[in-house]
Amino acid sequence: MAALPRRIIKETQRLMQEPVPGISAVPDDSNARYFHVIVTGPEDSPFEGGLFKLELFLPEDYPMSAPKVRFITKIYHPNIDRLGRICLDILKDKWSPALQIRTVLLSIQALLSAPNPDDPLANDVAELWKVNESEAIRNAKEWTRRYAMDN
Amino acid sequence: MEEIMTTSQGCESDMDCSDNECYEDYYNINDDSDIEQVDPRKVDPEYFEFKCLYEEEVDRLLNETVETLSNILHIPPSLAKVLLHGHQWNIEEVTRKYHDNPSNTLITSKIEPVTTHSNIIMGRYMCCPVCVMPHPVDKFHSLTCGHLFCRDCWTMHFEVQINQGISTGIACMARECDVLAPEDFVLRHLTRPNMREKYQQFSFQDHVKSHPELRFCPGPNCSIVVHGREIKAKRAICTQCKTTFCFKCGCDYHAPTDCQVIKKWLTKCADDSETANYISAHTKDCPKCHICIEKNGGCNHMQCYNCKHDFCWMCLGDWKSHGSEYYECSRYRENPNIAHESVHAQAREALKKYLHYYERWENHSKSLKLEEQTLGKLRSRINQKVMSGLGTWIDWQYLFTAANLLAKCRYTLQYTYPYAYYMDAGPRKELFEYQQAQLEAEIENLSWKIERAETTDRGDLENQMDIAEKRRTTLLKDFLDV
Ligand SMILES: [Zn+2]
Ligand SMILES: [Zn+2]
Numbered sequence A: 001m002a003a004l005p006r007r008i009i010k011e012t013q014r015l016m017q018e019p020v021p022g023i024s025a026v027p028d029d030s031n032a033r034y035f036h037v038i039v040t041g042p043e044d045s046p047f048e049g050g051l052f053k054l055e056l057f058l059p060e061d062y063p064m065s066a067p068k069v070r071f072i073t074k075i076y077h078p079n080i081d082r083l084g085r086i087c088l089d090i091l092k093d094k095w096s097p098a099l100q101i102r103t104v105l106l107s108i109q110a111l112l113s114a115p116n117p118d119d120p121l122a123n124d125v126a127e128l129w130k131v132n133e134s135e136a137i138r139n140a141k142e143w144t145r146r147y148a149m150d151n
Numbered sequence B: 001m002e003e004i005m006t007t008s009q010g011c012e013s014d015m016d017c018s019d020n021e022c023y024e025d026y027y028n029i030n031d032d033s034d035i036e037q038v039d040p041r042k043v044d045p046e047y048f049e050f051k052c053l054y055e056e057e058v059d060r061l062l063n064e065t066v067e068t069l070s071n072i073l074h075i076p077p078s079l080a081k082v083l084l085h086g087h088q089w090n091i092e093e094v095t096r097k098y099h100d101n102p103s104n105t106l107i108t109s110k111i112e113p114v115t116t117h118s119n120i121i122m123g124r125y126m127c128c129p130v131c132v133m134p135h136p137v138d139k140f141h142s143l144t145c146g147h148l149f150c151r152d153c154w155t156m157h158f159e160v161q162i163n164q165g166i167s168t169g170i171a172c173m174a175r176e177c178d179v180l181a182p183e184d185f186v187l188r189h190l191t192r193p194n195m196r197e198k199y200q201q202f203s204f205q206d207h208v209k210s211h212p213e214l215r216f217c218p219g220p221n222c223s224i225v226v227h228g229r230e231i232k233a234k235r236a237i238c239t240q241c242k243t244t245f246c247f248k249c250g251c252d253y254h255a256p257t258d259c260q261v262i263k264k265w266l267t268k269c270a271d272d273s274e275t276a277n278y279i280s281a282h283t284k285d286c287p288k289c290h291i292c293i294e295k296n297g298g299c300n301h302m303q304c305y306n307c308k309h310d311f312c313w314m315c316l317g318d319w320k321s322h323g324s325e326y327y328e329c330s331r332y333r334e335n336p337n338i339a340h341e342s343v344h345a346q347a348r349e350a351l352k353k354y355l356h357y358y359e360r361w362e363n364h365s366k367s368l369k370l371e372e373q374t375l376g377k378l379r380s381r382i383n384q385k386v387m388s389g390l391g392t393w394i395d396w397q398y399l400f401t402a403a404n405l406l407a408k409c410r411y412t413l414q415y416t417y418p419y420a421y422y423m424d425a426g427p428r429k430e431l432f433e434y435q436q437a438q439l440e441a442e443i444e445n446l447s448w449k450i451e452r453a454e455t456t457d458r459g460d461l462e463n464q465m466d467i468a469e470k471r472r473t474t475l476l477k478d479f480l481d482v
């Protein structure tokens, strides 16, 4: 495997030394481009109390291309689909090589605090979020309890 | 390829000038007697002037425009190119906007930033924010925004973007900075020849697409670009691959229907394809003796092989009453009281109306294909005749001319149905449907005669051709509004 770019080494070091509150990102033992991520459900959100596992992969042309991120833990969220794919602009056309793993994870955490049903990925969830927010929030809490707690 | 093409049929010289219609044309032409040549636009509603250009010729055309703007505004050609690309190559509009407010024009065109980033450079080395590597200061470059990145990062950034097919839209690497990288900046950072080539190819495509007077030929593997004098929904024919298409939207030519309506219609047909499926039958029962009849030709004037009854394939009506003054088959009779009926009845009526038009649209499209098969058979029969000494190829040429004319007429007829479907009721629709019915009747007569070509008198056939084409031109003159 090609030598790890300095950029990735630097970012990894900083993530370890000054972790983002509520987020842990640890590189895999066998592949330094693959990160095991755990995001804590933000306070005052339906995801509070949950621990959400994600995987993050830095492609060959990172940082010219965005990292690939996916939820592994099931989550009831209008911008995250059944396969755990995330609808987030900075992971797509708004990616800039000046952004970092840290900024990506912070944006995902922010997305949990503020779901955006007007830019949906999971259509049925987004629909309910718009027409009956309290029921959607109840579902999200239920899923958090069922899939993101006690393991 | 310097010659200008037109899709005009020109003025037919051997027109039979015995009927009134022709006298009228004669009269109109004489109206402009001061002008030596007849304005083809007046004679032929489908007249369209265009050129088929090769890539080098398009490059020359674009570069000339870039140079002109560059000279007018005293800006580098690469910036002039960005401005033109962002303004549909409208040099007057760019010039006006620029003179009104130069800085605002440059900002909205993403040539300059809203606010410039200032750099404090200390020492001879700097750390690049993307690769986090220290490099000598002179290795750093920025766009007008001032965001500095090292040369290698710019190169990598451009290569990744180009590999995704992006060229004219490559922005600065800084977060939330949308200043575009102009061509000369990109090319200065691309070293690999295949990357430069790719970039130039993609930006060429972008530029042609943003230029309203240019359109890529939609033919498969064809690199011709058509340059139209006017941006209209007219018929263009590629000189290289012979593909015919609408210049404005690049889809199949669709006169008399306009680009938006045909798009709406095709979407509707795709959405309702299941509803309409049941009508795509190849067999129907004879309305008189009820024997099953298969349609294997394009003509909709059917004759039952069993009882010899002549009937219409579309409406199953007696053919004799079809030929009459008021041909009713193509017209849809709307229920005048429908507004007072129940929602259910209205929905049923809407579906009935759609199916009426869809069925005819679909049927003519099928007829076109069947008539192509007929032409193939005709060709081999004539081949045999010529081989066995019955005349020469020239002698039989008129039959192919007739078959081609039939295809052209039926094609237009097919595209009259979406037009009629979206028309509001009223005298204009009545006139349209009258002309449509006339055209339809003459086309079926022509088709009938071509299917029996070897026994039809040549003069009779040529007369029928003339009538059908006149009906088609009349309808287009009155309704092709592009
Ligand atoms: Zn760099
Ligand atoms: Zn910038």
Ligand SMILES: [Zn+2]
Pocket (backbone or CB within 6 Å): B217, B218, B219, B222, B223, B224, B238, B239, B240, B241, B242, B243
């Ligand atoms: Zn072509």
Ligand SMILES: [Zn+2]
Pocket (backbone or CB within 6 Å): B233, B246, B247, B248, B249, B250, B251, B254, B258, B259
């Ligand atoms: Zn069109």
Ligand SMILES: [Zn+2]
Pocket (backbone or CB within 6 Å): B286, B287, B288, B289, B290, B291, B304, B305, B306, B307, B308, B309
């Ligand atoms: Zn019969």
Ligand SMILES: [Zn+2]
Pocket (backbone or CB within 6 Å): B312, B313, B314, B315, B316, B317, B322, B329, B330
């Ligand atoms: Zn009929």
